[in-house]
Amino acid sequence: VRWAILALLCLSIGLDEFCIEGPASLMTHFQNWMPADDGNYTNTFESKFNMLYVAYYAPNVVLTLFGGALVSRFGDWQMLIVFSICMVIGEFIFAIGVHARIWSISILGRFIYGFGGENVFTGKSVLLARWFPDNQLALAYGLCTAFCHIGTVIGVSISPIIANATDLPTAISAGNVAATAVFFASLCIGWIEVCIERQARHNGTSEATLTESISALEKALLSDQISTERDPNKNNMIMSHGRHNDSLSQVTTSARRGESTNFSLSFWLLTGTAFFVLGCIYSYNFAASAILLERNYFMDPPTDCQLTFPNQCTSGLLAPMAGNPSFTHDTSEHCPGEYFADVLPSSLNMTRDNTQWDDEWDKDEYVFEEPLTDKDVNCVDKFWAESCTKNYCDGQDDASEKAGVMMGIPFFLCMICCPIFGAISDKYGINRQMIICPCAALIVAHLIVIFDHGPPTVPLVIVGLAYSMYDSVLWPTIALMMEDKYLGIANGIILASANASCVIFPLIAPMLYNIENSYLPNVELLFVAGGSILLVFCFF
Secondary structure, eight states, rough: OOHHHHHHHHHHHHHHHHHHGGGGGGGHHHHHOOOOOOSSSSHHHHHHHHHHHHHTTTTHHHHHHHHHHHHHEEEEEEEHHHHHHHHEEEEEEEHHHHHOOOOEOOOOOOOOHHHHHHHHHHHEEEEEEEESSSHHHHHHHHHHHHHHHHHHHHHHHHHHHHHSOOOOOHHHHHHHHHHHHHHHHHHHHHHHHHHHHHHHHHHTOOHHHHHHHHHHHHHHHHHHHHHHHHHHHHHGSSSOSSSTTHHHHHHHHHHHOOOOOSHHHHHHHHHHHHHOOOOHHHHHHHHHHHHHIIIIIIIIOOEEEEEETTTTBBBSSTTOOOOOOOOEEEEOOOOTTTBBBBOOOOOOOETTTTOOOTSSSSSSSSEEEEETTTOOOOOSSSSIIIIIBBBHHHHHHHHHHHHHHHHHHHHHHHHHHHHHHHHHHHOOHHHHHHHHHHEEEHHHHHHHHHOOOOOHHHHHHHHHHHHHHHHHHHHHHHHHOOHHHEEEEEEHHHHHHHHHHHHHHHHHHHHHHHHHHTTTTHHHHHHHHHHHHHHHHHOO
């Protein structure tokens, strides 16, 4: 029974992450699809897009505290169903807002989705702690986290593919299906719990006794685990690594010995690490698509790369019959090369009077006296996508798909490595070391992004391994160090800290971007600074 509940929780968490992280890889599609509210398109779009995530995480700085209290008060599976209903409603409103091209409705949908999407993690944590014994808890958390990252990998990878094949609203609507599936999975968990309770009442036994005696094998396993945990001679069940006067060592040592530390200094230190780790990983993921495009897959062409006919379209129905290739000014070699954006015209003068007009084009004229930038080219408009800059728009679509695949690397590694690191934590109890190592690794990864201009694989692999190691030990450590009656609130506090980081970092990032209209190096330095503070917390 517990493995069935674990499977349903894994499905729910994976689909939840699909809905949360999917839009992150659709940044260029949002830029082309959604309107600007004022004349400064860059500033408006950067702030509006980040508001999709601020709206999701900001209320959860407080709501996860109430969510944890609600789980403790009304029950884990009961609130899981309530949270999933909020997810369905929020995702539906978000899809309507995108389809109507209205930022305010889209942001409102993400806000409502946040009521349930983040609190699902609290319900999941309490359910796992109740159903699994201590020496299987990290493995259960690791498996659930692995499926969480499967959802992220699928979301960031296939969302650009769906959007390129159809349009942005269709890609967003896939989240409606995912949120509905979470609701039905929550109902299944509730049905299992109700059946267990009814059977317990019928037999006159407690639910805990019934769940331990579902099968003879499970009963034997649980009995063996309980006796092992209570035997003081079983040294492998007690943390004996490192200095026992260290705060983080005391967390895991006390937890293994069955002593509740509750809301001690150690707990608040872990809360601080959650703020900076998730800020350096999840907040980075919100901007990763744009960073990868700028750094690797859709770089600005060299300034000496010029079109043969600078004042005419580059590709498509309106391009010169002989083509309009670009060459370097000095060497006359073809440019700009692979992974660069195609050169845009220096000016355009397309009106109904001088051009065979297509009524499917969005505007009545396309007149630009200054050199065009990426903010001028809207690849949703068929004028740009099919008639004037087809090569540029096709390259942008291909680059967004490549960036989406690369964005999935850290979470793909988490999918594989979290259960492994969780099992290592269960066996050897090296939780403190497995919290410190990721802190240093995150700083290294972000420094590589700034100073090395090679493929992004290496820093993304480092981020993935660091997050896998950290996430596999954080939640089990909290579950082991807290009494059951405080567990829901404790998980709510950790999530509140994580959500605070996912509000503060995305609010600061657009400000740094607007300094030079570039993500590098200013935005990356933000994550380096966060990682440096994180390292201080880890060694405290």
